[in-house]
Amino acid sequence: MQLVIENLDKVYPNGVHALNDVNLTINQGMFGLLGPNGAGKSSLMRTIATLQEPDSGSIRLGDIDVLIQKDEVRKTLGYLPQEFGVYPKVDAETLLDHLAVLKGITNRSERKETVKALLQKTNLYDARKKNLGGYSGGMKQRFGIAQALLANPQLIIVDEPTAGLDPAERNRFLNLLSELGENTIVILSTHIVDDVKELCSDMAIFNQGQVLYHGSPQKALGAIVGKIWEKRVPKADLETLRTTHTVISEKLVGGMPVVHVLSDTNPGEGFEAIEGDLEDVYFSYIFSSKGAEYQST
Structure with missing residues (x-):
């Protein structure tokens, strides 16, 4: 059925x-x-x-x-x-x-x-x-x-x-x-x-x-392979980073923001490529649907 x-x-x-x-x-x-x-x-x-x-x-x-x-x-x-x-x-x-x-x-x-x-x-x-x-x-x-x-x-x-x-x-x-x-x-x-x-x-x-x-979740994950980048950034740099990169999520780890950026290529110094998960897939679609005004929490 x-x-x-x-x-x-x-x-x-x-x-x-x-x-x-x-x-x-x-x-x-x-x-x-x-x-x-x-x-x-x-x-x-x-x-x-x-x-x-x-x-x-x-x-x-x-x-x-x-x-x-x-x-x-x-x-x-x-x-x-x-x-x-x-x-x-x-x-x-x-x-x-x-x-x-x-x-x-x-x-x-x-x-x-x-x-x-x-x-x-x-x-x-x-x-x-x-x-x-x-x-x-x-x-x-x-x-x-x-x-x-x-x-x-x-x-x-x-x-x-x-x-x-x-x-x-x-x-x-x-x-x-x-x-x-x-x-x-x-x-x-x-x-x-x-x-x-x-x-x-x-x-x-x-x-x-x-x-x-x-x-399927597996297909969604396959679409972001090699496109998720992570970096720890000072709070003072967050606003600028949001305007220059596709920041799909950010969270505090040990008091310092850790951001995930969606990019086909290395987005810059200090970024490390990571294996994206379903949360990254979710945030990337939500970000795209709401535009740059979207900020994850």
Whole structure:
């Protein structure tokens, strides 16, 4: 099964062009949608999830016309939005059972087995009687995945799922997503480059409502071989360097800025060629899309 998005466009009443002629074909497996906050990723996710209408374009999930056959999409969709609310005074087992009813699992014994299996799969079974208000951030995210897996969805959308998680919870969550991607289309929308690097065989870089890159992480990395240069520079020299070079990222290391510059040739004295990573790919595309005003943090 494929998810095919063609010529998708959306302008909000305030004039923000959230989706600008978006074209993507997404196959089974883990697909990373990478972009900064405000890039339009959530607008795309909400449109795919039938929560808002585009101004123009089309989306097909296999034989389903997503924009017309909304009920059919919802039957096969698992969705974990960026802001996932829970009832704090309800335990996980009770709420998941209630959500299973809403998802159409009306047979009581079937529902009981489904709830039990999902709580075990997300490593929440031992905490099933605990009120959700007492769950950690990672536990709430895993509960979010449990509810997204009700009714065996063919398409799963997770929007910024690891934001705010500690490293241990993040690893557990990413391992769970990786397992899901073996048999399902899983769209991981995030601004965290490492999430995509560790999980996804296919990805898109998205900014200002547009697809800047679509392909494998490996292909993207191949395009910057020999083009990433690093240098430690005094803070006083940063402003000049930004005007004379394509500085795609900068960070403080030991109190001194370390810059990465994109260049086909050695950009000057003191620069060392380094093996670029997916973060460099990401920054180079974002820089190009926003022009010289962009500065990474």
